[in-house]
Amino acid sequence: xxxxxxxxxxxxxxxxxxxxxxxxxxxxxxxxxxxxxxxxxxxxxxxxxxxxxxxxxxxxxxxxxxxxxxxxxxxxxxxxxxxxxxxxxxxxxxxxxxxxxxxxxxxxxxxxxxxxxxxxxxx
Amino acid sequence: xxxxxxxxxxxxxxxxxxxxxxxxxxxxxxxxxxxxxxxxxxxxxxxxxxxxxxxxxxxxxxxxxxxxxxxxxxxxxxxxxxxxxxxxxxxxxxxxxxxxxxxxxxxxxxxxxxxxxxxxxxxxxxxxxxxxxxxxxxxxxxxxxxxxxxxxxxxxxxxxxxxxxxxxxxxxxxxxxxxxxxxxxxxxxxxxxxxxxxxxxxxxxxxxxxxxxxxxxxxxxxxxxxxxxxxxxxxxxxxxx
Numbered sequence: 001x002x003x004x005x006x007x008x009x010x011x012x013x014x015x016x017x018x019x020x021x022x023x024x025x026x027x028x029x030x031x032x033x034x035x036x037x038x039x040x041x042x043x044x045x046x047x048x049x050x051x052x053x054x055x056x057x058x059x060x061x062x063x064x065x066x067x068x069x070x071x072x073x074x075x076x077x078x079x080x081x082x083x084x085x086x087x088x089x090x091x092x093x094x095x096x097x098x099x100x101x102x103x104x105x106x107x108x109x110x111x112x113x114x115x116x117x118x119x120x121x122x123x
Numbered sequence: 124x125x126x127x128x129x130x131x132x133x134x135x136x137x138x139x140x141x142x143x144x145x146x147x148x149x150x151x152x153x154x155x156x157x158x159x160x161x162x163x164x165x166x167x168x169x170x171x172x173x174x175x176x177x178x179x180x181x182x183x184x185x186x187x188x189x190x191x192x193x194x195x196x197x198x199x200x201x202x203x204x205x206x207x208x209x210x211x212x213x214x215x216x217x218x219x220x221x222x223x224x225x226x227x228x229x230x231x232x233x234x235x236x237x238x239x240x241x242x243x244x245x246x247x248x249x250x251x252x253x254x255x256x257x258x259x260x261x262x263x264x265x266x267x268x269x270x271x272x273x274x275x276x277x278x279x280x281x282x283x284x285x286x287x288x289x290x291x292x293x294x295x296x297x298x299x300x301x302x303x304x305x306x307x308x309x310x311x312x313x314x315x316x317x318x319x320x321x322x323x324x325x326x327x328x329x330x331x332x333x334x335x336x337x338x339x340x341x342x343x344x345x346x347x348x349x350x351x352x353x354x355x356x357x358x359x360x361x362x363x364x
Contacts, residue, residue, distance in 0.1 A: 011140050017147040024154060056136065085139035107143035108173055111150040 002029045003122060006048035008039045008065065009083060010057040018052070021111040028118070036060030040068050043075050049122055052105075052114075055084040066102065079121045081105055135180045142180075146173045182329070192235035192336050199290060199357075200225040202236050203262055206243035213248070218257040226265040232290060232357055238333045242341075245326040246294045246353050253298025253351060260296050266359075267291035277342035277354040280335065290357040297350040301343060309343060 005028050007015045015032035022028040031046045033039055036057035043051060051069075055062040062082055069075045081103040105117060153166045207221060214221050250260050268288045269275060275283065283289055301309060310331045327343075334341040339357040346352050 011144065013144045014140060014147070017144060017151055021147055021151050024151070085136045085143070107139045108146040108177055109143060110146050110170075114147075 002027060003050070003118065004046060004048040005030045005118065006033065006039070006042055006046055006051045007031070008033045008036065008051065009054035010034050018114065022114070025115065036062065036065050039065040040072070040075065043069065043078060048078060050079040050081065050118055052081050052083045055082055081117060081121060083107065083109065135184055138176065138180055142173050142176055145169070149173070192238055194233040194235055196231040197234050197236050198231055199229060199234065199239070199292065200264055202234070202239045203243060203264060206240045206247065207262065209244060210247045210251070213251055214260065217251055217254065219251060219254055219260055221260045223262045225262070229264060229266060229290060230359060232360060234337060242330040242333050245330050249326065250294060250296035250298060253300070254296055255298070258297040260294070263293040265291050278340040278356060279342060280340050282338060282340055282358070283356055288359060290359060292355040293352055295346060295350060295352040300345040300349060300351045306343065
């Protein structure tokens with residue numbers, strides 16, 4: 001059974017290419033959203049196994065999206081991975097870092113790293 | 124400095140998104156296009172270009188953000204040894220003999236071990252590049268009383284005074300040394316003598332920032348016997364009395 005991945009990022013070209021790369025493996029079904037405010041409605045409808053979430057989006061930031069997801073008992077257990085261009089010192093030392101209990105992937109990330117993260121988080 | 128930090132963070136954010144799109148786009152095309160040797164080469168070049176751009180952005184952020192240290196009393200010799208351990212493989216590959224003369228009477232100083240390690244690794248790798256293959260890297264730490272003006276030449280920040288006892292560190296190599304032009308600009312951001320794509324030109328400027336934040340000094344000069352030497356000085360916690 002294909003794993004469902006929701007990708008929320010205001011960069012349309014990025015969400016599109018992530019979807020293409022993940023779906024071409026045959027292992028994932030991917031839905032994309034380009035507004036933070038659409039993350040919760042999309043998660044309710046699509047019921048993803050994992051959400052890749054941008055941190056800085058114009059209408060609603062990733063942290064606010066997480067707060068809404070955590071408030072909803074139906075959505076609070078969905079695995080979350082921040083996918084962000086915000087750079088921290090930690091990010092300069094490691095591609096994958098744990099921040100506030102959620103994983104954090106630093107852009108630019110390649111497809112292999114993205115898939116490795118999905119498989120590890122969902123294993 | 125603060126405005127540089129904001130600018131760097133803004134540039135990083137605006138550049139990393141397009142880089143992510145290019146990176147994943149190249150991943151996709153590399154699977155879709157029927158590969159031959161030329162296609163493979165072009166795709167590898169594109170991956171490498173993304174990596175290089177990312178390294179520059181990270182270097183820019185390091186440069187702009189090194190304003191705070193986590194200072195803890197620590198032994199500089201331990202930092203030197205752990206840094207040498209991390210570059211040991213590179214040195215072996217280049218047939219570079221490493222010798223360390225670390226005095227055992229050095230008291231603990233307040234330092235940020237991670238940042239200091241960053242400086243040392245940068246210096247060791249600069250030496251390795253200057254040597255290329257077969258040479259010597261010598262690392263020294265000792266307590267030293269600044270008893271001549273010649274010692275103060277290395278103190279560009281005018282932090283130390285004649286007669287003061289300091290923690291003295293030197294990283295020497297038998298490489299190509301530095302030109303007169305480089306000696307003036309070598310700590311400037313984005314100045315590099317390395318080939319295009321092999322250096323960001325930020326390593327030494329970041330290193331100087333870090334040393335300055337430790338209230339130390341750093342300078343580089345050519346050795347009489349060939350190669351270069353980097354001298355670093357740090358204050359002792361008892362004021363060097």
